[in-house]
Amino acid sequence: MAQYAQYNHKILEIGSGGGEQIAHLAVQNPASFCLAVEPFMNGVGKICQHIYNGKMPNIRVYPDSFWHIYPDIPDGFFDTICIFYPDPWRKARHYERRMITKTKIADISRILKTGGELQFATDDTILLQSVMVDMYMARNQFAWVNSGPNQFLHRPPQFIESRYETKAIEQGRVPVYLQYRNI
Numbered sequence: 001m002a003q004y005a006q007y008n009h010k011i012l013e014i015g016s017g018g019g020e021q022i023a024h025l026a027v028q029n030p031a032s033f034c035l036a037v038e039p040f041m042n043g044v045g046k047i048c049q050h051i052y053n054g055k056m057p058n059i060r061v062y063p064d065s066f067w068h069i070y071p072d073i074p075d076g077f078f079d080t081i082c083i084f085y086p087d088p089w090r091k092a093r094h095y096e097r098r099m100i101t102k103t104k105i106a107d108i109s110r111i112l113k114t115g116g117e118l119q120f121a122t123d124d125t126i127l128l129q130s131v132m133v134d135m136y137m138a139r140n141q142f143a144w145v146n147s148g149p150n151q152f153l154h155r156p157p158q159f160i161e162s163r164y165e166t167k168a169i170e171q172g173r174v175p176v177y178l179q180y181r182n183i
């Protein structure tokens with residue numbers, strides 16, 4: 001990761017799926033380093049297609065689980081971390097597989113700058129409750145930035161609707177967006 005340290009601004013997307021979001025962010029923020037992490041090979045192929053088509057020099061793909069690259073990420077490395085529509089792992093016994101849990105919140109905090117932002121979206125009410133409670137319990141690490149219920153229901157303007165999100169809305173699910181600042 002050290003070779004990317006010279007970028008003043010760095011964005012990480014964990015679970016990039018087809019890569020629409022991170023490709024959009026790379027185009028909108030040409031001076032930022034963007035890292036897409038996605039273990040599913042179909043997704044990795046699509047992300048590479050975006051990079052190739054858009055000739056984006058500022059984006060890299062890590063084609064495996066985030067938890068494999070995690071130990072190599074220095075403290076305070078990223079300005080923004082996006083986790084959009086992670087797999088919900090709805091059953092209580094699968095709690096530890098969720099991307100945000102009590103213990104993983106500290107891991108995410110470690111690699112974010114102080115003042116850096118965690119952007120989260122889900123269309124799953126069980127995961128939403130789990131994340132909101134765990135983030136509330138970690139309020140000494142992350143401050144909640146959302147200003148009220150209306151903000152939860154509107155995608156922040158810097159992001160686009162991914163294909164996953166389009167399908168979720170078509171199927172009647174309600175996307176919820178949460179923003180936190182690393183303290």
Ligand SMILES: C[S@@+](CC[C@H](N)C(=O)[O-])C[C@H]1O[C@@H](n2cnc3c(N)ncnc32)[C@H](O)[C@@H]1O
Pocket residue numbers: 014015016017018021037038039040043064065066067083084085086087162163164165
């Ligand atoms: C429902 S999709 C959402 C994709 C994308 N974020 C979007 O909004 O369209 C969840 C993605 O998380 C990825 N994923 C699951 N476990 C992961 C892990 N340990 N590290 C990184 N990505 C992971 C999956 O392969 C899948 O592409």
